[in-house]
Amino acid sequence: MTIFTFVFKRFFRKKSNIVFLFVLPIGSVFIPTAAWPPIPLGFHYYSLLLLLLAARLGGITLEDRTNKTLLRLSASPISHFQYLFQNLLAYTVILTVVNLVFVFLGVIVHGENLPSPILLFIIYTVFSMTALGFSLAWYSLFRHMETAFSILGGVIVLMGMLGGVMWPVEAMPEYLQQAVMLLPTYWAAESTLIVAYGTQAKDLGTPLVVMILFCIAFLLLGSRRRLT
Amino acid sequence: MAIVHMKDIVKRYSSHIVLDNIDLDIAYGEILGLLGPNGAGKTTLIHALAGIHGFDSGAIEVFGKEQKANLLEIKRQIGLVTQEITLFTDLTAKENLAFFGGVYGLKGEKLKKRIDETLEFVGLSEHARKLPAKFSGGMKRRLNIACALVHRPKFLIMDEPTVGIDPQSRNHILETIRQLNQQGTTILYTTHYIEEIQNLASRVVIMDQGHIIANGTIDELVKKIQYEEKIKLEVAAPTDDLLERLRKLDGVKQVLKNEKEIHIISQVESGNLDRVLSIAREFGGIHSISAEKPTLEDVFLTLTGKRLRDGGEEE
Known part of the structure; x- marks a missing residue:
């Protein structure tokens, strides 16, 4: 678990990373509830924020490839899948702490207006893994950080719009409503709405399983590319 | 192994x-x-x-x-x-x-x-x-x-x-x-x-x-690439007699004079270094004598037609 351990060392060495991790989530706690959905808006948009945070975290893997550190790693007895998996685990731990702080602050700020904080925490933690898997797979496709990050920003916004984070999926044409189920953001939004509308917790099973499957698929996709 | x-x-x-x-x-x-x-x-x-x-x-x-x-x-x-x-x-x-x-x-x-x-x-x-x-x-x-x-x-x-x-x-x-x-x-x-x-x-x-x-x-x-041996002899006065004696040595292909330097080119493995030295001693005034061997750089150049540090695309 060397890679797992060193992810923490490397990440927290840059103080700006810590600021980045907490400033946006803390800020979004204070966004009030709007007409839709029946949950403080920051908690609905949080899946997009997680994608953005994961993009920042996963960027280190692209840096490692561009400066060829991964070339050396590829000569060691470590596979690309192991490398990505240990990165994913470490970043999941980091984002889980962020999620915990976010939900905890939400309870303080919104009190009973925030439905089922524990379920929200579970959803965010599972989606954190999906977002990190997506980020790691994304960066494995690029050679340059600037290109990867700038395109990713647009893709995240697009995923948010189509996935039912910005507005209800039902507002879109019917053929799109089926297609957007292929987006991980759809399942994040869906699960948040299940909690917001007070539907039974067991209904969260499918979205959570789909998000985990997305994570696995992204990891497998990312590991298809060689370390170098 | x-x-x-x-x-x-x-x-x-x-x-x-x-x-x-x-x-x-x-x-x-x-x-x-x-x-x-x-x-x-x-x-x-x-x-x-x-x-x-x-x-x-x-x-x-x-x-x-x-x-x-x-x-x-x-x-x-x-x-x-x-x-x-x-x-x-x-x-x-x-x-x-x-x-x-x-x-x-x-x-x-x-x-x-x-x-x-x-x-x-x-x-x-x-x-x-x-x-x-x-x-x-x-x-x-x-x-x-x-x-x-x-x-x-x-x-x-x-x-x-x-x-x-x-x-x-x-x-x-x-x-x-x-x-x-x-x-x-x-x-x-x-x-x-x-x-x-x-x-x-x-x-x-x-x-x-x-x-x-x-x-x-x-x-x-x-x-592998050595087709001839080169000996460089530097003397005080490279006389015609000395040059003639060197030319008559077995295996010598060419003797060239350049001011005080004499270049003796022989067939490979002629073993002429000792003989050149003994003749030069007879005439006296030896400043230096050396056998010039091809280097690894020469080998590389001969075999690839390129210098090792030529520019070009990296692999």
């Missing part, structure tokens, strides 16, 4: 053949110098050997084991010093070694001991807690080597480990390599500095356009 046995290795990038039926053995305990112009296929060969990239056909055995079937086990005993400085810039020297030691399975006290020993070995003990960004080029190179040594590999692959550093650091690194070899590490060494190969390598392989075009000790390679 061979630590590495490569047989008929072929590697293509689409229709371009980068390694064309490469056969190569590396003996236990030797330093094998690998030379070739840019684009010769050296880095591809090294990457295939280190298990970084696959190959299209052929077989590689390392430590007597088939590479594809035993890749992880083989990788644990190989060290790779990359051409680029491949360090984590956000980790200190000690942490870099801890990372690379860790991925090779070292932990606890054993890892700590190895880190200390390795830093001592490359002369960076006093800089253990510094970030590589604060290092000079030579120190970065030494740390780059240290990261490949921390797990004590039996076989070390060094891909141009001294690029862009000052002579003092280069000498330090070359001395380190000699010590490693004396301790039993087998080394495959590539460089663009031919004098490094001359100083270090027990055997030289020259590659060009995906082929091995020469393989042997430096003396063996020099003999």
